[in-house]
Amino acid sequence: MGIMGFLRERMGKILAIVIGLALFAFIIGEVVKSGSSFFRDSANEVGEVNGKAISYQEFNERLDASTQQFRQQSGQELTPQINSYLQETTWNQLLTQQLLGKEMDKLGIVVGDAEIQSMISGNNPDQAIARQFVDEKGQFDKSKLNQFLQYINSGKADAAQMDQWANFVKQVIEGRKSQKYMALVTNGLYVNSLDAKDDYLAKNKLVNFKYSTLPYASIPDSQVKLTDGDYSAYYNDHKHEFINKQETRNFDYVSFNAAASKEDSAAVKALAEKLAADFKASTNDSLFVQVNAETKAPIASVRKGQLEPTLDSVMFGAQKGFIYGPYLSNGSYKVAKLVASEVGPDSVKARHILINPATEGGIDKAVAKADSLKKLIAGGKSFADLAKIYSVDKQSGEKGGDLGTFGRGAMVPAFDEAVFNSKPNELKTVTTQFGVHLFEVQSQKGSSKVVKVAVVDKPLQPSSKTQAAVYSKAQSFLSSLNKDNFDEQAKKSGLTIKKADDVTATAAALPGLDNARDVVKWAYKAEQGDFSDQVFTTGDQFIVARLTAVKPKGQLSLDNVKKQIEPAVMNMAKGKKLTEKYNAALNGAGSIDQVAQKAGSTVVPVQNIVFANPVIPGSVPEYKLIGSIFGSQPNKLSKPVEGAAGVYVYVVDSFVNPAQLTNAVREKQQLSQALVQRSEGLILDALKDKANVKDNRAKFY
Structure with missing residues (x-):
């Protein structure tokens, strides 16, 4: 109830x-x-600047464009470090665009229609546009620009070309607006005559002095016991140095090496030996490489010096069909076969017309178009004129298709092979990753022996048995951990604890770890003191980590920087003892020689030091010491000065003043130029410091 x-x-x-x-x-x-x-934050926002969101789609489109541009310009493979660099660059570009955009809108900075027209088609177009239309000497060619603009306005350009041009013009306009904003700020910068005079004296006034020093290293660390007061005193005096611009984290980690064992190496070598026998019997070497090689490199003619040294020394004296290997090179067992040897030109001069299969409707149609152009040229049409009209390689197309003179290996392998195996004045076609090329060799130079070498490689990788055994050790170590015994268990297992300090949320690599993204992601979800909830795999290493510090954005606490400042605090504590020693030596002393003798030091004479370069010969920069010296009177013993490397006592012998500055115009101009050059970066830094920026990239990448 x-x-x-x-x-x-x-x-x-x-x-x-x-x-x-x-x-x-x-x-x-x-x-x-x-x-x-x-x-x-919203799941599709990469970040936010002053309340304005940056969507994942917008950021990713920019990142894809930057990545494609990098690939085209460098030809390098994308590594975690390169990906991280491209991502960071793209983020900074978007951040700058948002920050400057807001400031320009507030100030009403615009680029009018008449100005846009002048920038594009006027007598003095914007430099970004002018650079795209140059003659053979690299000078701006107005006729080429006009020809292109007529093409764009004729309706013949396809949608992709129109979009590319529109985006390019938009960037040029934004660039002009940014120039106006920067000019508005920098025009307000001013260097007066006193600034010029101070700078002139700092660079030209000389001082001659003698000093005695007691280095901090003269006191062993074991003789100094640091107190909480020591740490607090140093921290309070240097608080301004401990501002974190973004959140960072520190963690310790141990690694278990899962590289290939001796047994793994023997197994891969045995496989390579079997491949060597099959390779020798092969009648289709290209197919054999494509089927069996890890790195499926095309078989191209190379001259002496272009092969790796191991092969270069044997292949040029060998007979066709010669097999070399297995040999170990760059982490792989390799087998090489001499496919052919002949005498060929050292370099060629060639021209081409490049046709894009994507815009022609496929490879077949691109080849058909190349054949049609070939017939037109054979019938008397100018190769150069057709290249200007039809080649999608605009850089060479504007020069009539001219590629200049180049040696073997300068072009992509398929094009290289086709060109160096052609005769002068022959019109031929070849397909590469860039499209279909109609080319003509105009001349050949030199003559030397070249060889074709086919290489089959088998990477030296750990077996599943090796990986399982090492992973088991890592897992066993992880299972033994609790909140307090990471150091103890690492020592018990004979493992070295490595440190990763001040790791940002978007970091992709760490010292000794090329691809540590998963570890970093874990660190940004963990709490201080946590150890990892799994064994991470990075390359041939298995990683177990412990989060040791979370450093928030903004003013860092003493606890956050205590370990970091310990060497400086140690020097500060030693400095007090050394200062006491010098004060005792100064008592009753009439010269620096007497001070040095009583303190157990020596006297060092120094000449011709300037304020602008405060470096004592054989030592580190000593800003505090040199600043003190230039504020002193000659022939007067100084008080102890705690510098960067030790504690100093000095006496000024003389100052040597430069000639009187009669005309400050030049000095003012130099200072102004230096100030303007620094201003753009300083302006952006100031805007970033004031802005409310949220960076959510770590959720996506």
């Missing part, structure tokens, strides 16, 4: 709580479905 009565009395409250929880669960469910939450 009691229970039923209790329920009747409180049923209203109970129902309200149940309904409230159900509604809350429903809302949370909908939020999760829609990809956002009351407790975290």
